[in-house]
Amino acid sequence: MFTGIIEEVGEISRIESEGGNMHFTIKATMTPELKIDQSVAHNGICLTVVSLSEIQYVVTAVAETLKKTNLSSLEKGGLVNLERGMKLGDRLDGHIVQGHVDQTAICKNIEEKDGSWVFTFEYNPNMQNITIEKGSITVNGVSLTVINSKKNKFSVAIIPYTYNHTTFKYLREGDVVNLEFDVIGKYVKRIQELK
Known part of the structure; x- marks a missing residue:
């Protein structure tokens, strides 16, 4: 984990x-x-x-x-x-991440916003994965908060520390990234499907 x-x-x-x-x-x-x-x-x-x-x-x-x-x-x-992997007893500073990529997405837009950056990603909605506003998402292994959640698209705001200490500073429009959707959200969605 x-x-x-x-x-x-x-x-x-x-x-x-x-x-x-x-x-x-x-x-x-x-x-x-x-x-x-x-x-x-x-x-x-x-x-x-x-x-x-x-x-x-x-x-x-x-x-x-x-x-x-x-x-x-x-x-x-x-x-x-x-x-x-996380050590038992450590603080959970991000969110629960399994290291199991659900699907990939394409970086569609990068916008600099007065010292931070907003990255927008688009993914295939046919795989039934979802995001929610202010929910968690993992992009290339980085725990982030979703903004502008749509059916097959979402954005994330990147602070300077994250930008400078991850591969986000090398990402370009058109690049493919790995997505792991929030595990709790996946279980809730599956339970709803079984009803």
Whole structure:
């Protein structure tokens, strides 16, 4: 389980394909604190550390993960938001994040607003995911609050700290991002469907 509070931005130093899988080597300052078998969220995707050295580690994504996320579009030298699993007893500063991406979205607009930024994303509504005004959403692993909630579109306001300490400062219109919708909202929606 994660919180959506990004610890650092890692750099992809190598990508290898093996059958339907892809192995990503990530360079990150947190590497010495990691261990094999540990879960780390990469742009909101929970992946397991399979090997490590002093300054970098390797994770593997299977075909199903590659199909549902933006991982397959990443390139060597690309940057990813990183977060280790939450420790029991820690503060939940973001919201409950599982590291299971529901679908991707496209960045449709970026607007600077007097020291902050508003990013607007559009997603396929056929997957039945929803946002609500002032509800939680995870975009590339970052816990955010929804504004301007529509059927297949929403915006988020990004403060300077988040902008400078995540990959948001590198996002451009047309870029694909990972979305994890609020887990509580997903359960409520499912309960309503069963009635």
